[in-house]
Amino acid sequence: MKAILEVKQLVKKYGDFTAVDGISFDIMEGEIFSLLGPNGAGKTTTISMLSTLYIPTSGEAVIGGHSVTKEPMAVRNLIGVVPQDLALYEDLTARENLAFWGQMYGLSGKTLNARIEQVLEQIGLVDKAKDRVKTYSGGMKRRVNIGVGLLHKPKLLFMDEPTVGIDPQSRRLILDSVKELNKQGMTVLYTTHYMEEAEELSDRVGIMDNGKLIALGTQAELTKQVGEMETLILHVGENDDPERLAVALRSLKMVRKADVTDHTVSVIVPEAEQALAPAVTRANELGIKIHSVDMREPNLEAVFLHLTGKALRD
Amino acid sequence: MKKIYNIIWKDTILRFSSLSELLFFLILPLIFTFILAGGTGTQNADNRIRLLVVDQAQSPLSAQIIAELAKSATVRPDVLTLSKAESEFQARNASVLLVIPADCDSQTLRTAAIVLDLRQMPDNLNAQAAQRAVQAVLYRLGSAVSIAKNAVTEAEKLRSFASELDRQAYFDTALASAQSLMNSAPDRENVVMGGTIDPIQYDPRANSSAGQMITWVFIPLIGISGAFAYERQRGTLRRLLTSPTGKGTYLLGTILGNVLWSLVQMTLLVSFGALILKVHWANNPAALAVMMTTSALAAAALGTMLGTFVKTEAQASGLSIMLGMVMALLGGCWYPLELFPAVVQNLVKVLPTTWAMQGMLDILLRGQGVIGILPVAGVLLAFAAVFFVIGILRFKYE
Numbered sequence: 001m002k003a004i005l006e007v008k009q010l011v012k013k014y015g016d017f018t019a020v021d022g023i024s025f026d027i028m029e030g031e032i033f034s035l036l037g038p039n040g041a042g043k044t045t046t047i048s049m050l051s052t053l054y055i056p057t058s059g060e061a062v063i064g065g066h067s068v069t070k071e072p073m074a075v076r077n078l079i080g081v082v083p084q085d086l087a088l089y090e091d092l093t094a095r096e097n098l099a100f101w102g103q104m105y106g107l108s109g110k111t112l113n114a115r116i117e118q119v120l121e122q123i124g125l126v127d128k129a130k131d132r133v134k135t136y137s138g139g140m141k142r143r144v145n146i147g148v149g150l151l152h153k154p155k156l157l158f159m160d161e162p163t164v165g166i167d168p169q170s171r172r173l174i175l176d177s178v179k180e181l182n183k184q185g186m187t188v189l190y191t192t193h194y195m196e197e198a199e200e201l202s203d204r205v206g207i208m209d210n211g212k213l214i215a216l217g218t219q220a221e222l223t224k225q226v227g228e229m230e231t232l233i234l235h236v237g238e239n240d241d242p243e244r245l246a247v248a249l250r251s252l253k254m255v256r257k258a259d260v261t262d263h264t265v266s267v268i269v270p271e272a273e274q275a276l277a278p279a280v281t282r283a284n285e286l287g288i289k290i291h292s293v294d295m296r297e298p299n300l301e302a303v304f305l306h307l308t309g310k311a312l313r314d
Numbered sequence: 315m316k317k318i319y320n321i322i323w324k325d326t327i328l329r330f331s332s333l334s335e336l337l338f339f340l341i342l343p344l345i346f347t348f349i350l351a352g353g354t355g356t357q358n359a360d361n362r363i364r365l366l367v368v369d370q371a372q373s374p375l376s377a378q379i380i381a382e383l384a385k386s387a388t389v390r391p392d393v394l395t396l397s398k399a400e401s402e403f404q405a406r407n408a409s410v411l412l413v414i415p416a417d418c419d420s421q422t423l424r425t426a427a428i429v430l431d432l433r434q435m436p437d438n439l440n441a442q443a444a445q446r447a448v449q450a451v452l453y454r455l456g457s458a459v460s461i462a463k464n465a466v467t468e469a470e471k472l473r474s475f476a477s478e479l480d481r482q483a484y485f486d487t488a489l490a491s492a493q494s495l496m497n498s499a500p501d502r503e504n505v506v507m508g509g510t511i512d513p514i515q516y517d518p519r520a521n522s523s524a525g526q527m528i529t530w531v532f533i534p535l536i537g538i539s540g541a542f543a544y545e546r547q548r549g550t551l552r553r554l555l556t557s558p559t560g561k562g563t564y565l566l567g568t569i570l571g572n573v574l575w576s577l578v579q580m581t582l583l584v585s586f587g588a589l590i591l592k593v594h595w596a597n598n599p600a601a602l603a604v605m606m607t608t609s610a611l612a613a614a615a616l617g618t619m620l621g622t623f624v625k626t627e628a629q630a631s632g633l634s635i636m637l638g639m640v641m642a643l644l645g646g647c648w649y650p651l652e653l654f655p656a657v658v659q660n661l662v663k664v665l666p667t668t669w670a671m672q673g674m675l676d677i678l679l680r681g682q683g684v685i686g687i688l689p690v691a692g693v694l695l696a697f698a699a700v701f702f703v704i705g706i707l708r709f710k711y712e
Contacts, residue, residue, distance in 0.1 A: 051556040053711070076558040087549035089324065091331040096324075103320040104557045132331075148553075 001028040004156050004187050005050070010059035012045050012211075019045040021211035022059065027156070027189060032182050034198040035191040036300060037208035043191040044084060046208075047158050050189070051081045064155055077106075080154030082146050084161045090134035094125050094144050097133060098151060105152035115151050122177065123147040139170025146174060150181065157181065159190045163197065175200060195300045207304060214307050223298040229256060230272040231302045233294040234265045234279060240288040248282045259305055266305055272296070317559055321567025322574070325541065329575070343530035343583055350522035350648070351591050362390040363440045365448070366399040366411040371418035379414060382455065388447035409435040410444040423459055424466070424485045458496055462489035516650055517679060523587030523595070524674035525647030528609065528667055530583070531576045533638035535610060538572050538617030540630035542709075547627055551711045565706065569614050576610045594678055601677050601684045608694035609670040615701030616666065622708035641667040666697045 005027040012020040020042040027033045035043045048054040050061050052072035060067060066074040088097050098116045107115060120126045123143040128136065133144060146162055159178065163171045178201055182188055192198055198205050199219060207215040207222070215222055236242050242265045246258040249267055254275055257268040269275040272295035283290050296302070304310075329335055365383065369376045383391040389410075394402065396413065403411045413431035422428055432448060434441035465488035466481060475481040545551035554564055584602070587593040595602060617634065624630040642648060644658070645667025651659050662668045673690035676682040 053552060053556055073558050073560070076556060079556070081553060081556045083549055083553055085549050087553035089328060089548070089550060091328050092324070096327065100320060100324050101553075101557070104317060104554060104559050106558060108316065 001030065003027065004029045004064055005189070006062045007046075007050070008060050010046065010049060010061055011057045012042075012049060012054060013057045018211050020049070020056075023206075023208070023211075023213040024059075025206050025213060025216055027187060029155075029187055030182070030185055031203045032178065032188045032190060032201050034202035034205045035189070035208055036193070036195065036198040036205050036304070037191075038193050041193075041208040042211040043208055044160055045211075047081070047160050047189070047191060051079055051158055052076055078155045080149040080152065080157045082149040082157065082159045082162050084164060086141050086145050088133050088141065088144055088148070090141075091132060093130050093132055094120065094136075094147075095129040097144060098147060101148040102151045107152055115153075119147040119150055122150065122180075124173065137167075139166045139173075142166050142170055143173065146177065154186070156187045156189065159188060161191055161193070163192070163194065195304070199300055205300065207300070207307065209304075209308050215303060219300065222300060222303045225303055225306060227298075229268045229270060229298055229302060229306075231294075231296040231299070231305070232267040232269055232272040232275050232279060233296065234267065234283070234290050235292045235294075236263050236265065236283070237289045237291060238263060242288075244286055245283055245288050248286060249279055252278055252282070254278075257305060257309070259310060261310075266301075268302060268305065317563050318567040318570060321564065322571035325568060325571045326575070338530070338534065339579055340582060343526050343579075344586055346530075347522050347526040347583065347586065347591070350526065351519040362386070363388060363410070363444045363447075364408045365389040365391045365444050366402055366408045367391045367393045368396045368399045368411070368413045369393055370396070370416040371414050373419035375420050375423060376414045376418045379418075379451065379455065382451040383412075383448065386447045386451065389444045403433060406435070409438045409441040410448075412448060420486055420489065421482060424463065424482065454496065455493075458489055458492040461492035462486075465492075516652075519587070519591040520593050520675065520678040521646075521650060523583070523591055523593045524671060524678060525642065527580055527583040527587070528645070528647045528670045528674065529638065529642035531580055531610065532613045532642060532667060532670075533634055534579075535572055535576050535613035536617040536620060536634035536638050537630065538569065538614055539619075539621035539624050539634060540627050541568055541572070542618075542621035543624050543627040543630045546711065555711050561709065561711075565618070565709065569618060572617070573607075573610045573614050576613070577606060580606045580610070597677055597681055598683045601682060601687050604684055604691050605670070605673040605677060605687055608691040608698070609666070609673070611698040612666040612670070612694040612701070615698040615705065618705030619701040619708070620705075622705055622710065641665050644668070646671045666694055669693045669697075 003026040007026070008024050009022045010020055010024070011018065011022050023042075023046065025033075035046065037043055045054065049056045050063065050068060052068050052075055055069060060069070062068070063075045064078045066078070068075050089100070092100065095116060098119060099112065102112045102115060117126075120129050123146060125140060125143060125147075128140065133141060136144070142162065146159070149157060149159070163174055166174075175197065178188055178190065188201075190197070190201055202219065204216070204218050205222060206213050215225065234242075234245065236245060240263070242260045242263055246260050246265050246267075249255050249258040249265065252275070254269050254271075255267055256270075257266075259266050267275060267279065276293065276295070280290060367380055367383070369380065380391050380393060383389055391412075392408070399411055399413075402408050411433040413433070415428065415430065418428050418430070430448075430452070432445060434445060462485050466485050469475075469484055470481075475484065542551070545554070551564070555561065584595045584606075588595040620633060620637075621630065624633060644654075644662045645651075645665045646654075646662070647667055651662070651668070651671075654662070669690050673687045673694070676687050676690065680686070
C-alpha cells in the first residue's frame with residue numbers, strides 16, 4: 001500500500017510554547033488513522049498544518065506527493081476538512097451551503113448538483129435541504145458540516161473531533177458514515193479524545209500527548225505495550241478521597257499502576273477479577289464507599305494510562 | 315472568476331436574508347434625504363427675528379422707524395393691528411412686540427420725549443436680540459433728532475421764527491438733512507476677506523441628496539469589517555482557506571460584491587434625487603460614475619482595513635455605524651462645511667467623506683466634468699490604496 005500522507009518531524013511553536021513537537025507518521029491509502037489524545041494534545045494544530053492553514057515551524061508533510069508548505073493549492077485539491085467547530089453559513093439552507101462549498105472546491109453544473117443530492121442522502125437531510133441551517137438541531141448541523149467536507153470526494157479527509165457535543169443518534173450516524181466512506185476508498189485522518197471511537201474506527205492509532213506522538217500502531221500493537229494487563233475501575237463517593245485509595249492500592253503486589261480521575265481510581269492489574277476483592281477490602285479499611293466497579297480488558301485507555309501516567313480524559 | 319461570483323452571490327443572500335437590511339439599504343436613506351432636502355431652509359429665506367409692530371401714529375416718523383427696522387439684519391418688522399399683534403404675541407408666535415404710540419410725530423418729538431412700548435418674552439434670546447436691534451434704530455434716529463433740535467436752537471439765536479409752523483418746518487428740514495448726512499457717512503471700517511469666495515449658493519436639495527447618499531453608502535462599506543469578523547467567528551474563513559481558494563480570491567469577491575451593491579444603492583438614491591427632488595444629477599454622468607466608484611472604493615478599503623482590527627461582528631457593526639456617521643457629519647454630508655470653523659474645515663480633509671462630498675457638489679453645483687473632479691477622485695483613490703495595502707497586509711483568518 002502507498003502512503004498518501006507522510007509527516008516528518010513536524011514542529012509548531014508559538015513563542016516558547018511547543019504545540020506540536022516533532023511528530024512523524026505515515027497514512028496509507030484507504031486507511032482510517034486516528035490521532036487519539038486529550039484536549040490540548042496538539043491534534044487540531046497538527047490538522048491545521050496538514051490542511052495548509054498553519055505553516056509549520058519546522059519539519060515537512062507531503063500529501064499525495066505535494067508538500068503542504070510548497071504546494072498548498074495542490075494539497076487543498078486532495079483534501080477535505082471537517083473542522084471541530086461548525087463552519088457553515090447558518091442563514092443559508094443546507095443545499096445553499098453545499099452548493100457554495102462545492103463551487104469553492106471547483107465543482108459546477110450537473111456534477112455539483114449530483115454530488116449535492118448524494119451528500120444530502122448520505123447525511124440524511126434530503127427532506128430538510130431547503131431549511132435554513134439555523135433551524136437545525138446540533139446533530140443535524142454537524143451532519144451538514146461533515147457533508148461539506150465530502151462534496152468533492154477528497155482523497156484524504158481530515159475529521160477533527162466531529163462528534164464533540166452531539167446526541168448519541170447523530171454520533172452513531174457519523175461513525176457509520178466514516179466507515180462507509182472508508183469502504184468506498186476514502187482515506188481518513190480522524191482526531192478524537194474518545195477512546196471508544198478510535199477503537200471502533202481505526203486501522204491504526206497515533207496517541208498524542210503534550211504535542212508529542214507517544215505511540216503509534218494498530219490497536220493490537222498498542223495494547224501489547226501494556227502486556228496482558230487489565231484495568232479495574234473503581235468509582236468512589238463524592239465525599240471520599242480517591243487519592244487515598246489509590247495510594248493504598250499501589251501497595252498491593254498485583255497492582256502495576258493506580259491513577260485517579262475525578263472520583264474514579266483506574267488500576268492496572270494482570271487480572272481485574274482477582275484484584276477486586278483486595279481492592280474492596282482496602283477501601284473498606286479506609287472507610288471509602290465504592291459505588292460501582294468496571295473491569296476492562298487491555299485497551300487504548302490502558303495504553304494511554306501506561307504511557308502517560310494519567311487517564312485520557314484528564 | 316466563478317469563485318468570485320460565487321462569493322458575491324453568497325454574500326448577497328446573507329446580506330438580504332433579513333428584510334431589515336432594506337431599511338438601511340433604501341428606506342432610511344430615502345427618508346433622511348427627503349427630510350433634509352426640505353428641512354434645512356434656503357439661503358434666500360428671511361431668517362430674521364419676527365418683530366410685531368403696531369403703528370398707532372401712522373405718521374411720517376413712525377413710517378420712518380418701521381422703514382429703518384426693515385433695513386435691520388436682525389429683525390423683520392411685521393406691522394399689525396394692536397389686537398392682532400397682541401394675539402400673536404400671546405400665542406408665542408413672536409417673541410417681541412413694538413407699539414408705536416399715537417403721538418409719535420415730529421411735532422411732539424421737537425418738544426417732548428416719545429415713549430415706545432416694547433414687549434418681550436422673558437428669558438428669550440431672540441427677544442433680547444430684537445431689543446438691541448430696535449435700540450440701534452432708535453439711537454440712529456435719536457441722533458438725527460438731537461442734531462435737528464440743536465439746529466433749531468442755533469437758528470433762533472440768529473433770528474426768530476415768524477410762527478410755530480416756520481419753526482416746525484425748519485426742524486423737519488434739519489432732521490431730513492441730518493438723516494441724509496448720516497446715511498451717506500463713509501464706512502470707517504475696511505473689511506478685507508482672504509481666499510477665494512465660492513460664488514455657489516447652498517442648495518439644500520443637492521446637499522441632502524449627495525450627503526445622505528455618501529452617509530448611507532459609507533456605513534455598509536465600512537461594515538465590510540463585519541463580514542470578515544463574521545466569517546472568522548463562524549470558522550467559515552478558516553474552512554474556505556483549506557479549499558483551493560486563495561486569500562486574494564476571497565478578498566476580491568467580498569470587496570467587489572460590496573462595492574457593486576453600493577453602486578446599485580447609489581444609483582437608486584441618485585434616481586430619487588433626480589426624479590423627486592429635481593437635483594441635477596444628470597449634469598455629467600461620466601463624472602458622477604467616477605465619483606461613485608472612487609468613493610465606494612475608498613470606503614470599502616477603509617472597511618477592509620478596519621476588518622483586521624476588530625475581533626467580533628458586533629464590534630465591527632458598532633464601529634462602522636459610529637465611524638460612518640461621524641465621518642459623514644464632519645465631512646459636510648449633513649450640514650455645509652462652511653458652518654464649521656476654518657480650522658475644522660482644514661482638519662476634516664483627512665476624511666474620505668469630505669472629498670467624496672466635495673466631488674459630488676463639484677458635479678452638482680459647480681457643473682464640473684470628469685477633468686474637473688479628477689483631483690478629488692485622485693485623493694479618494696489614494697485613500698483606497700493606503701487602506702487596502704494596510705488591510706491586505708494585516709489580513710488574518712482567525
